[in-house]
Amino acid sequence: MMDFTAVPAAPDHVEYLDAAAATAAGRGYKRRFLEALDVRPGQVVLDVGCGPGTDLVRLSGAVGEAGSVVGVDRDPAMVEHARRRASGHRNVEVRRGDVHALPCADACADRVRTDRVLQHVEDPARAVAELRRVLRPGGLAGMAELDWDTLAVDDSDVETSRAVSRFMAGRVRNAVVGRQLPRLAAAAGLAVFDVDASVVVFRDFGTADQVLGLRRNVIRAVQAGVLGQRAAEDWAHRTVSGPFLATLTLFTVVAGV
Known part of the structure; x- marks a missing residue:
């Protein structure tokens, strides 16, 4: 049974990001995202909102010794984690900075990426314009974002499931930015080359709870x-005991100049 008198503490942010990336869904979309961005040896790649450096080592390997990777994050704790994680890779630099005003020169990068960052920022349009500013001619920008309005959890009580999904989407700053990415890219002067929408499927409650925070959000919704x-309580009992199914749409857009 859930205790509805207290909300469980949110997980450590670094542990959460690493755990989400390590799930089958996380590994799959990150691989496809890197392939779509077509990172090549010798290129300069910006990882905007790099967090604890989850993807920096993989990007380092993709650009090789002749290339370079710059991670940018506004959180000093994340910058420290990312620097430690990439400390053995001489072609990686981590800077503290805001996506709305990147600490990077105009036209400095061959590739720039954001991964589930724009859903949290104050002004997604301004952030995408910054991605455009730092791209070199011929460069590519890759953006991956969830569309929280598409969250669906199966249960016999459809109305409660819908209420849970709406509540969770309402807690995300830019809940539908995934579907907005092509429009935002075009408005920033980028040519949209590829749009992919893939469904993230959760088949067990534990993984969904780890990634989506179902327990604490249901408790928050009651409170x-x-x-x-x-x-x-009835909804939680059925979803925990299974069988379980939840889905969420992830949009990936590749655009360029």
Whole structure:
């Protein structure tokens, strides 16, 4: 049974990002994302919102010794983690900076990427314009974002599942930025070359809870008066005991100049 009197503590941010990247869904989309961005030896790649450096080592290997990777993050703790993680790779540099005003010169990069960053920023349009600013002619920008309005959790009580999904989407700053990426890219002066929409599928409650925070969000929804406690308890019991299915759409866009 869930304790609806207290919200479970959110996981450590570094542990959460690493755990999400290590899931089958995380590994799969990150591989496809890197392939779509077509990173090549000798290139300069910016990883904007690099977090604890989850992808820096992989990017380092893709550009080789003749290339370079620059990770940028606004959180000093993340910058420190990323620097430690990439410390053995001489072609990697990590800078502290904001996606709305990148600490990088105009037209300095062959490739620039953001991975589930724009859903959190104050002004996604301004952030995408910054990605355009730092791209060299012929360069590519890759953006991957979830569309939280597409979250669906199967249960016999469809209305409670819908209420949970709406509540969770409402807690994300830019919940539908995934579907907006092509429009934002075009408005920034980028040519959109590829748009991919893939469905992330969760077949067990534990993984979904780890990545999506289902337990704490259901408790928050009850405390906010969005869900009745009895309905939430019954819903939680069925979803935890299984069988379980939840889906969420991930949009990946590749654009360039």
